[in-house]
Amino acid sequence: MTCPRRITWRCVAAIFFFLASNTWSDESPQTLVPVPNRPAAPDFNLPDVDGEQHRLSNYRGKVVAINFWATWCPPCLREMPSMQRLWEKLKEKDFVILxxxxxxxxxxxxxxxxxxxxxxxxxxxxDLEGKIVAQWPVLGLPTTFIIDKQGRVAYRAVGGREWDHADFSSVISAMINE
Amino acid sequence: MTTKITWLSTYLIVCMTAITSVSVAADELDPVNPARGVRTWRWSGDGVSLRLTQLLPDQVRGFYQARGFGAAETEFIAGACVFQTVMKNKTSNNPVAINLAEWWIETAGHKKQLKLEHQWQQQWERLDVPQTARLAFRWALFPTVQSFAKGDWNMGMTMFALPPSTVFDLHANWRAGDQSHEAVMRNVECVPGRVEDRS
Structure with a gap:
């Protein structure tokens, strides 16, 4: 990891969080919690890092994983590669990760x-000002929601997960085929 | 005879209920990690695990200065006896509900509550701390109220607002279904204020 001078503090903070998270390895079950009655997902319209806007309701007809995260959050960083692998596995189907x-x-x-x-x-x-996350039932980062093809919140997961675990892809595949 | 058996059964049920709802105390102290110079305390029981790891003042300064806090506020947080806290519901089928307002610490014969997010935010408002910094503070803290389904977990900072090197017992409470539980982590120690004190 290289640390340019002007972001030294950020690097220090990043290193500290990586170190602090070293002991997360005690096994936790890989679970998705069904959300009762599948409430409608709050809509949003947010820019991505390339400046392109994404409106959640435009993804109706696809299964969407909404992941709330931050760069300084160790479990968020830890789960990102597995989220990428899940994306690679399902991106040709009606599945989106935001x-x-x-x-x-x-x-x-x-x-x-x-x-x-x-x-x-x-x-x-x-979500620079935290206005969107405030509309969702999020208490800590990361929190992930799986939205069904009708735009309803079907599942949630609080804390990091190994997203390429077979259980997750089968749940999501089943939702794609609903 | 039947009456006696019924009473005995009732007595046993009451005893079993009392056993499962009474405080379960266990603590395990990790040796000092020489690479990091910090210590970790762990507790595990009733399907739940809890871990506190000391955060060094320099680490805390680095994090909050990078997120818009001024030098004075950063210094204040860095000296607030900060721990990285991780709680997991590993196997409890009932959601595990916590409220940090119900956690308390005991040190030198005194009981004290944790300094909670809303109390910090009131302080930052008085000091005109920028909104972006306050947002980062909110998300970096271990949330005051949480519920963990099986497999859920969270990590965040807890701040005990105690002087460096203070030793305390943490009483961490939660509810799972209609049962109350308590973990007692004994002899937890705030990180020493000076580097030479950490040897």
Whole structure:
């Protein structure tokens, strides 16, 4: 990891969080929690790091994974490569991942993606002022929601997951075929 | 005879209920990690695990300065006895509900509550801390109220607002279904203020 002088503090912070997260490895079950009655997902219209706008309701007819994250959040970083692998597995089907960064600008997110070993190909959206995350039932980062083809919140996962776990792709594939 | 058996059964059920709802105390102290110079305390039981890892003042300064806090506020946070806290619902089928307002610490014979996010935010508002910094603060903190389904977990900072090197017992409570639980983590220590104190 290279640390240009002007972002030394950010690098220090990033290193500290990586170190602090070293012991996450005690096994946790890979679960998705069904959301009762599948409420309608709050719509949003957010830019990605390339400036392209993404409106959630425009993805109606596809299964959408909405992931709230931040570059300084260790479990968020940890799960990103597995999210990319899930994306690669299902991107030819009716499946989309929208990863919404909370409270950071495009420069910060861009620097983060450049430093990653695994290039992230799904859209990274920016909720700079935290207005969108406030409309969702999110208490901590990362939190991920799986939205069904009708735009309803079907599942949620609080905390990091190994998204390329077979259980997740089979749940999502079943939703695609609903 | 039947009456006696019924009473005995009732007594046993009451005892079993009392056993499952009573505080379960266990703590395990990791040795100091020489690479990091920080210590970790762990607790595990009732399908839940809890971990506290000391955060060094320099680490905390680095994080908050990069997110728009001024030097004075950063210094204040860095000295607030900060831990990286991780809680997981590993196997409990009932959602695990916590409220940090119900957690408390005991040090030198005194009981004290944690300094919670809303109290910090009131302070940042008075000090005109920028909104972006306050947003980062909110998301970096271990949330005050949370519910963990099986497999859910979260990580965030807890701030105990105690002087460096203070030793305390943490009483962490939660509810799972209609049962109350408590983890007691003993002899948790705020990180020493000076580098030479950490040897």
């Amino acid at each position: 990863a919404i960064d909370v409270g950071e600008d495009d420069e910060t997110v861009f620097r983060f993606t450049v430093a990653l070993d695994t290039p992230l190909e799904f859209p990274l959206l920016l």
